[in-house]
Amino acid sequence: MHYFSASIERAVDELSKLPGIGRKTAQRLVFYLMKIPRQDVEELSRALIDIKDKATYCSVCFNITENDPCSVCTNNNRNRSLICVVEEANDVVAFERTGEFKGLYHVLGGALSPLDGIGPDSLKICELIQRIDDSVHEIIIATNPNAEGEATALYIAKLVKPLGIKISRIARGIPVGTDIEYADEMTLTRAIEGRSTL
């Protein structure tokens, strides 16, 4: 049963299709949009459409970009022998924010998850293998430290190893600034396994 007018119901329906937004949150957003000036809603609306009109995926690394290839792939100051493999474009943002990584990226577009129907063909794994030429010396796998991310890392490692290229996995351990007593068992196990000599 509908308690709102048609336009409000439709906006709630549309917003609650977004990931992480339920009907209650969608309702709250719609009430907020009712209160702000029309121009602000127009700007939001235009910005969303612009994503589709202007942004695309880099044909080399599959990061989100307005110019193909993207600014990282075309930047000659980047270390082209190093490719950091991540699941999503926001992972690239996280690494870029450190300002420490100077290599290139490869965005898989997710992680292997057979139960959700995400197999190797759903990810840009083939494209990664095809990118690897003599100029590439190391592949750093920076998929998430969960079951899907680890499975994806192992799968890629198996494909890359025969090419004779160094392949590494980012360290999993205690996050900086936290207490060991609050770390879970898996993280502590990984932290001990990955210990370095002082």
Added chain:
Amino acid sequence: MHYFSASIERAVDELSKLPGIGRKTAQRLVFYLMKIPRQDVEELSRALIDIKDKATYCSVCFNITENDPCSVCTNNNRNRSLICVVEEANDVVAFERTGEFKGLYHVLGGALSPLDGIGPDSLKICELIQRIDDSVHEIIIATNPNAEGEATALYIAKLVKPLGIKISRIARGIPVGTDIEYADEMTLTRAIEGRSTL
């Protein structure tokens, strides 16, 4: 510093202006929008603009509606002697969902909160008083059971009482289906105060 292309940054900026949506959530939403068909984004975009073009506030009860006055205010089957005063339009939805309340509503548009600069003039309190005529027999105050909601209830009660009309407050007590042991002190106190004879 910006790590994304201009259109993505702008979409993230616009989305993170929405209440309850931070930059991380906005990023996730943008990545999701990148993946879905252009038509779906257009529909979302149109639905948001339609809120401004089609929906408005009822000039009688200030609920959200496409036709002014709204369908509740113009419904002759409703009990016009009873007005339920709520803070927001979603509270109307909550009461309508019960199917039990057959009176009219009055949406204040918030609750008194001097610290946030929300005084009586920011709410539709004057409009409530002006609505009250001989046909109205009872005002039920259904503002939220928190400091702001209680203050608003008391403020309205003080204005309505001289008019010689019955004024009531919805019961505060133990929610149906929960355990008493998990109820907070204030709720339990209210539940005892509001006890009814068996």
